[in-house]
Amino acid sequence: MHKSTQDRLVFWGFLTPTLFAFVMIIIVPFALGVYYSFTNWTGASGASIDFVGLRNFRAALQDTRFFYSFGLTALYALASMVVINLVALGLALLVTQDLKLRNIYRAGFFVPNLIGGLVLGYIWQFIFNSALPQVGKFLGWKFLQTSLLATTPRAFAALVIVSCWQYAGYIMMIYIAALQNVPRELLEAAAIDGATGWQRFRHITVPMIAPAFTVSVFLTLVNSFKMFDTNVSLTNGAPVTEFAGKTVFGTELVAMNIYNTAFAINDMAQGQAKAVIFFLVLVVVSLIQVSVSKKREVEL
Amino acid sequence: MKQRMLATLAASVMLLGTLAGCGGSAGGNQNTGGTDAGKEIVLFNLKVEIDQALKGLAADFEKETGIKVTVKSCGGGCDYGAQLKAEMESGREPDIFVLEGPGNLEVWKHKVADLSNEPWVSEVNPDLLGLKLDGKIVGFPVAIEGYGLIYNKEILDKAGVDPEKIRTYSDLEQAFKTIDAKKEELGLDAVVSYTTKETWVPGNHTFNIYLAARDNPDQFTEDFLAGKVDVKSDPIAKDFARLVKLLIDYSDKENLEVIDYNAQVAAFGTGKTAFLHQGNWVFGNLKDLQVDFEMGFVPLALNDSKYAAAIPVGVPSYYAVNKDSPNVEAAKEFLNYIAMTERGHKYMIEEAFMVPAFKNVKLQPTDPLAKSIMKYNAEGRTLTWQFTKYTGKNFGMQKIAPIIAQYGKDGDLEKFLDSLDKAAKEYSTMTQ
Numbered sequence: 001m002h003k004s005t006q007d008r009l010v011f012w013g014f015l016t017p018t019l020f021a022f023v024m025i026i027i028v029p030f031a032l033g034v035y036y037s038f039t040n041w042t043g044a045s046g047a048s049i050d051f052v053g054l055r056n057f058r059a060a061l062q063d064t065r066f067f068y069s070f071g072l073t074a075l076y077a078l079a080s081m082v083v084i085n086l087v088a089l090g091l092a093l094l095v096t097q098d099l100k101l102r103n104i105y106r107a108g109f110f111v112p113n114l115i116g117g118l119v120l121g122y123i124w125q126f127i128f129n130s131a132l133p134q135v136g137k138f139l140g141w142k143f144l145q146t147s148l149l150a151t152t153p154r155a156f157a158a159l160v161i162v163s164c165w166q167y168a169g170y171i172m173m174i175y176i177a178a179l180q181n182v183p184r185e186l187l188e189a190a191a192i193d194g195a196t197g198w199q200r201f202r203h204i205t206v207p208m209i210a211p212a213f214t215v216s217v218f219l220t221l222v223n224s225f226k227m228f229d230t231n232v233s234l235t236n237g238a239p240v241t242e243f244a245g246k247t248v249f250g251t252e253l254v255a256m257n258i259y260n261t262a263f264a265i266n267d268m269a270q271g272q273a274k275a276v277i278f279f280l281v282l283v284v285v286s287l288i289q290v291s292v293s294k295k296r297e298v299e300l
Numbered sequence: 301m302k303q304r305m306l307a308t309l310a311a312s313v314m315l316l317g318t319l320a321g322c323g324g325s326a327g328g329n330q331n332t333g334g335t336d337a338g339k340e341i342v343l344f345n346l347k348v349e350i351d352q353a354l355k356g357l358a359a360d361f362e363k364e365t366g367i368k369v370t371v372k373s374c375g376g377g378c379d380y381g382a383q384l385k386a387e388m389e390s391g392r393e394p395d396i397f398v399l400e401g402p403g404n405l406e407v408w409k410h411k412v413a414d415l416s417n418e419p420w421v422s423e424v425n426p427d428l429l430g431l432k433l434d435g436k437i438v439g440f441p442v443a444i445e446g447y448g449l450i451y452n453k454e455i456l457d458k459a460g461v462d463p464e465k466i467r468t469y470s471d472l473e474q475a476f477k478t479i480d481a482k483k484e485e486l487g488l489d490a491v492v493s494y495t496t497k498e499t500w501v502p503g504n505h506t507f508n509i510y511l512a513a514r515d516n517p518d519q520f521t522e523d524f525l526a527g528k529v530d531v532k533s534d535p536i537a538k539d540f541a542r543l544v545k546l547l548i549d550y551s552d553k554e555n556l557e558v559i560d561y562n563a564q565v566a567a568f569g570t571g572k573t574a575f576l577h578q579g580n581w582v583f584g585n586l587k588d589l590q591v592d593f594e595m596g597f598v599p600l601a602l603n604d605s606k607y608a609a610a611i612p613v614g615v616p617s618y619y620a621v622n623k624d625s626p627n628v629e630a631a632k633e634f635l636n637y638i639a640m641t642e643r644g645h646k647y648m649i650e651e652a653f654m655v656p657a658f659k660n661v662k663l664q665p666t667d668p669l670a671k672s673i674m675k676y677n678a679e680g681r682t683l684t685w686q687f688t689k690y691t692g693k694n695f696g697m698q699k700i701a702p703i704i705a706q707y708g709k710d711g712d713l714e715k716f717l718d719s720l721d722k723a724a725k726e727y728s729t730m731t732q
Contacts, residue, residue, distance in 0.1 A: 044407050045388050129558050147558045238497050239557035240702040240709075247706040247719060263382035264694040266407065267730070 036272045043268035056273035060261075066274060068243040069257035070281075072156070076253060077224035080160050080167075084220045085213070087168040092175030106176070110169040117166065121233025124162045125149070128234075149234070152241040152250035159251060162230055167223065171216045178212035179205070207296075214293035221289055225282055228255040254278055340368040341627045341634060344387055344394035346380045346617055348373045349584050353651035357644065361637050367630045381407070381692075395625040396634065398617045399439055401685075403692020405431055405620075412438040413623035418632060420639035423658040430688075431618045439618025440635045443654035446597065446673035446682070447505055447579030448611035453594035455479070455486055455574040466598040467609035469543065475598075476550045479574050486574070493573040494551035495559040496705035501577060503696030504687040505612070506547070506704065509600050510540040511686035513607035521686040525695075527728030531721035532714075539603040541713055547577060547600075548708040556708055565589075580669035583653050596672035599681070607683060611676050614685025615657060693730065699723045 037056055039049045060066055095105045112120070128148040136144025148158045182205055190200050231237075237249030237256065252260070258278065262271025345354055351373040358369035372387070372394070374380045380398060387394050388411075399405050405412065414436045415421070421429070421437055431439030449472075451463050459482050461475045479491050496502050511521045514536055523529050531537045552559065552567070559567070562585075568576035569589035576582065577600070586595075601608035621631045638644040639658050648656045649663045655670045665671060676682055687696050703723060707716040 042407065043385050044410070045385075046410050129555075129563070146554050149558050150555055236497070238705075240496075240705040242706065247702045249702060260698060263379060263385075264698050265730075266381065266693050 033272050034276055036269055037276045038273075039269055041269045041272070042266070043262070052269070056270045057277070059270050060274045060277060063261075064244050064246045065248045065252070066254075066257055066261075068248045069252050069254045072251070073225060073227075073254040076156065076159060076227065077221055079156075080163050080224040080227075081217060081220045083160055083164045084167050084171055084224075085216055087164055088171035088216065089175050091168060091172040092179055095172070096176055096179045106172075109172055112166050113170040115166070117229030118233045120162065120166055121230040124158070124165075124230075125234055128158055150239065152239050155235050155239060155251045159227075159231065159234060159253075162234060163224065163227065166230070167220065171220060174212050174216050174219075175209065178209035182208045210293070210297040214290065214297060217293055218286065218290055222282065222286060225285070226255055227253050228259065231256050232259075339366065339630070340370060341395040341625075341631050342370045342372060342392065343396040343619075343634070344384060344398065345371055345373040346398040346400070347581075348375050348378075349581070350652040350654070353647055356651060357638070357647040358634075360643055361634060365633065365637075367633065369634055381694075384408075393622055393625065395622050395627045395631040396619050397622065398442070399431060399620045400617050400691050401688025402431065403688065403690055405433060405438065406692050408620065409433055411620070411622055411624065413621040413628055413632075414438060415440060415621065415632070415635075419636060420658060423639065423660045425657070425659070428615050428657045430615065431620075439615075439620055440639070441615040441657035442617045442619055443615070443648065443652075444613055444657045444673070445579050445581060445616045445655065446611050446613040446676065447577075448597040448599050449492065450568065450576040450578055450582065450595055450669065451598055452568065452571065452574050453596070455488070455571065455593075458482075458486055459574070463596060463598050467601065468604045469539065469546075469601045469608060470604070472543075472598070472601045473546055476546060480550060487571065488574060489567065489572040490552045491550040491573060492547060492575040492577060493559075493564050493568045494547050494556065494577045495561070495564045496548075496556045496701060496708060497559055498561050498564070499697040499701035501564075501701075502544075502704040503699075503701030504691065505579070506544065506577070506600070507696055507700045508612055508685060508687040509543065509602055509683070510536065512612055512683040513602055513605065513610070517684055517686055521689055524724050525690060525727055527725040529721075529724065531724065532717045536603070537717055537720065538713070541707070541716055543600060543602040544704055544707060545711065553708070557705060580653075580655065580667065580673055583667045583669050595668050597669070597676065610681040610683045611673070612683040612685055613673060613677060614688065616685075616688075690727070693727070695723075695727050699727065 036049075038051060038053065040052050041049050091109050095102045095109070099105065115123075132144050133147060136142070149155045186204050186208075187200055190204055195203070231251065231253050235251040237252040237260075239250050240247050241250035242248070254274075255278075258271050258274045261274055262268045343354070343358075345351060351371065354371050354373075358371055362368050374383050380400070381404065384394075384397055387397070397408075399408060399412070412433060416437045418437075418440075420440070424441060428441050428444060429437055429439070431437070453463070456463055456475075456479075459479045461478055466472050466475055476491050479486065479488070483489075483491070494501070511517055511524060514520055520529070524531075548556065551573075565576065565578065565582050565585045566589065567573050568578075569586050569591050571593075575598070597611050599609050599611050619635060621628055621635070625631065638647065639656075640660070645656065645658075645661045645663050648654045649661065649665050653665070653667050653670065655665065655673055665674070690696060700720070700723060703716065703719045706719070707713075
């Protein structure tokens, strides 16, 4: 009796602060956001809020620019997911070898992840606009002489490069942890049986680190979908391009499109409706991804 | 199974986090609860470049009156409109905030105090008191500003071009061609320093020429924004397209969407271009670059009309007083301090390098761009600022700028006019 009361007290004592924070900064804004998406909310405090039904959703679904952003974001998420995971796995394999200074390498690859996305965007903007063209002129390489941000496909590539640079180190850490948990005896047994390095990697290491793939693919996919800060500071949507007969910002990812709708065009409610659509799409994508990846995992 | 549940749960939680970021904060009408109420006012400043000067003025104001003025500035590249919403929700609403024009006033009309009976009102040219709500003056003109093509006198002299004589499109085109032919010997990268990356430059400033360089621009802009103008059959639209093409063709065309404000101003300041499509606010930046050449404005001339020889001059931003603040009187006093005292005049002219809207200011600016604007003003060669009518929804930056950038790439006149036409019609049907 006494003991269980005390247990309960401890339970709630620890839970309450986190639960409070979680409810206040996630549940409440989320619910309010969904509510606002059905109203003419302007975001200005004190103005009246009226219910308008599905008007915002209709407007969002008729917006060419929003569709372009969605397609672009899907492409971007796919590209950066593949690139980041390949690079991260490569780095992880590299720094789990018997290298001198490997801890320094690990730290070095991880450090970009500690720099904020906005700062990073501005630094890379400088590299792409000023540093690389100079290098290009020096070496006489034509493709480097104009900024990587000057045309839409190249600016897209630039976004992938920067997010890879920022994020690969973090994902690398996950792969390192997984690689270190691959039992030595399995690899040794396979080696004695005559398996080549590639065969050991393909048939032992990869299945053993499958849970890390699940987590990493999920993290990179979701983070790429949500990409905002580097997008704003690196390209801010430029350069423009044409899509379905309309001129649109060529590198405006969906989070930035939502931001611009809400804060630049000042249609808060429609921005909110777009955010709800975005959320639903993201839920579906993530659930599919997680369930597919889960099937590939093996348990010891 | 359990693991899968956990993974799914974790996924859902993270996703929820995703959207929460997009969600608005829980709104509320908290009263301003600052300590020392009545003794401290918060001014939320738009122009980061006058931050230091404004803080200096605030310190002197505090010495004289005991009212503390806290200046918060919205840093470079900061989105003032978005930030103001956050400030208003922060629990300590600013007492003085900036409205950039009627578009912003529409958003904040329930917050602004009546300033009609303030002493400074009689010192301002009525044309520049444009910010009104139901006939009441609600905006204090922070400064007047003008823009056009800033020229580098040294380069123009060497090329044999007289800026005073540029009054029509053909004059401007001729000047561009003359300079372009001597680019090598003058050490220029391009004739004009332009950008489409900074979307406010094409979307607000360049496009304003189309709206303002005509008879009765107010009516025209209203019609245009209401979707009642057939852009394709408007001869001035073709003149405007010609001007845009001229600007783009004679600038660093390949990098137009890469050049940011700093790069644009630096190219002019270091003598790499002869002209700069900007306004008198660049003077501070040019001073940092230790520019010593003479300069002034030539108009963005789009045809042969008298309007082509004029430069747009207007009030870029107004201070509004938050009427729900307990410090309304203190805030009004600070505005009077700026407009009606010598210390305030000194601040405007010598410290913030602004061109004051007030007639009682006796000080003369040393800034050549301010002087040039005053000269245009005195000759009556000014255009109105029509673009402030659509900054509330950022129509220029979000809708017009990409169209101009695209025109710079493909030069397709028909599509350009058609896109402008569609953009206006779309704007007119936008909800709210």
